Amino acid sequence: MSANLEHAEHHQPSGIMRWITTTNHKDIGTLYLFFSLLMFFIGGLMALVIRAELFEPGLQLVVPGFFNQMTTMHALIMIFGAVMPAFVGLANWQVPLMIGAPDMALPRLNNWSFWILPFAFTMMISTLFFEGGGPAAGWTLYPPLSLQGGNSMPFVIFSIHLLGLSSILGAINIIATILNMRAPGMTLMKMPMFVWTWLITAFLLIAAMPVLAGAITMLLTDRFFGTSFFTASGGGDPVLFQHIFWFFGHPEVYILILPAFGIISTILPTFSRKPLFGYDSMVYATASIALLSFIVWAHHMFTVGMPLAGELFFMFATMLIAVPTGVKVFNWVATMWRGSMTFETPMLFSIAFIVLFTIGGLSGLMLAIVPADFQYHDTYFVVAHFHYVLVPGAIFAIIAAVYYWLPKWTGKMYDEFLGKIHFWLTTIFVNVTFFPMHFVGLAGMPRRIPDYAVQFTDFNAIASVGAFGFGFAQVLFLYILYKALKDDVTVGEKAWDGAQGLEWTLSSPPPYHSFETPPKVE
Amino acid sequence: MKIIIFVLLSTLMPAVVVADWETNMPRGVTPTSIAAYDLHMLIFYITVVIGILVFGVMLYSIIHHRKSKGYQAATFHESTKVEIIWTVIPFLILIGMAIPATKTLIMMEDTRNSEITLKVTGYQWMWKYEYLEDDIAFFSKIDKDSNKARRLNSSIDVNKVEHYLRNVDNPVVLPTNTKIRILLTASDVLHAWWVPELGGKKDAIPGYINEMWIDIKEPGIYRGQCAELCGKDHAFMPIVVKAVPKSEYHKWVSIQKDNRIATKEN
């Protein structure tokens, strides 16, 4: 241990310069995770502004224009600032540890892809203080509305370009690491599921992010250089933007969930004390979900007036995704089946993930049915659906991963009792927040409105109470992390008795250059 | 799940006793809205059954297969037979869903043989209605009372405003038992015309003319609003449809025409 520290000191400056110049996968992973946590709270505060305004009908707190800025920024920050960087942070920490590598393949690139983020988000968030305010056309930036915005638009587009750049660099690094730096004997079909899901996610990122960059660049030239790609009066087509955007947007949805699948597939076997059921079919299911994600985009826009044949094609293709997704859920249940289960905090979050993600998946199946979607589209039913797959989906998986690997990263154990309290508060409030949204959506409340007809009052009030409860529960999470670092309850190499994988063969915390000599995988 | 959440919520918030606990899609009054509703309920029940089965197995396992009960872990980790079964069965269920969905969709998209045509144009932030056969046109926007009450800190109790945010100055009048073709477009940004009880929504897009049809089976007043984010007053462009029997509708049409001639002569 001390030898390792000495070794480390040869390489790195101390203090703030350590973090700015670091090329170490663990340092960069930590940076990503802290950054994600910060963005999670900023995006969360915006969500609370939204929920506070929607607590009762009438406008009490903000004007509609600012409300629209909040919904737009909340989405951009949560997607690009909280969920994606959290997954990249987990990949940075875990991929080298899980494949038996000393570090990532491209460490300087790694430093770059992180340090782009704080600048991009500072620029994006600063637009809220511009005259005319930040972006207010929704995170989907649909023209012509997005072309009407104030001066914020070029800044937001530039920051999204930077975020895309960061994601693509990160993805290249992950692919290079996984394909080149696995320990001898670790064939592709022996890789841990988390590594597999990230490999596939990285390909999705490389394929999808440039498409977004293209779409928003066309917006930019429409606004400032007189083109009319999306302006009907100039011969352009506003619907074209939606097609391009969702060609990026649907793979993006899976970018936000596939690594979560990998995390759940890692945690469940540990606490079931039984190997993952159907490893091969899990890999194939993940790959088929990724491929299908490129041919279902138009299900986000069934109401734009596509030809019947188009509507049928996208309906069938979307329904088809239920098959590999179902395989995943069934495999998880089969992994638990006849295991010898214990219910530590990461396991609790994983089980809640399966239940609540499945609810979100089933409402997604309902949304695929075009005639019914004509009613659901752009209502709170959709808001309920995607929050079920993103909050108790992606975010629960991230929280589970942090509890699961924190002992490995720090060598210290969190307070299990507080962890369980955190779990129950979070799970109860997430449902109090998002379940009633199904009801108001079906009853006819559109999304993205700051004020509503009085028949929607009760469920909105409940959702708002839930949202504040959820927010406060996350402050407890902060305290648990702080307490774990302060209390110094140390753990050995293997924090969980049922854990499998190379990361548990290293000390906790692992040495600076994780595996200096590659381990043998038989 | 719904029931559990319901119990949970009602214990949490005893104060807001049943005022309006509308939890489902309205069945509506047009063939398209009823078809959408039936399909919605069918798929909903299928997903409920799937949910109960999957969560039931999970719950059984969570209760019985615990280390604290001394349960020894099995070692199996694959079974081709089982995996094929749970790939094929969902596929068959999906086909079972796709058939009625396809039929309904074909019916919904068939706008032929309509008797009258209503053209709807979305503006920031109002609607324009044009009756193409009868050459009637007017704008329809949020009513004065709602518009006053909706201002930030207006100090008007919105619960006392009649049909708050769901009332307009000029409602659309339409005949019952008539196949009406609706043409949708917009003059500035995207909007979407949606009255839940009359069926689904469709986007109003500048440069496009979208089509949908309705056939209102019961006279009445049906309310809805713009469903596609269209700027700061997106929440404040309601839609009110007044459906009346054919004879009354024809009377209304001739009054509109007389009014128009009168205004022209002035």
Ligand SMILES: [Cu+2]
């Ligand atoms: Cu509108």
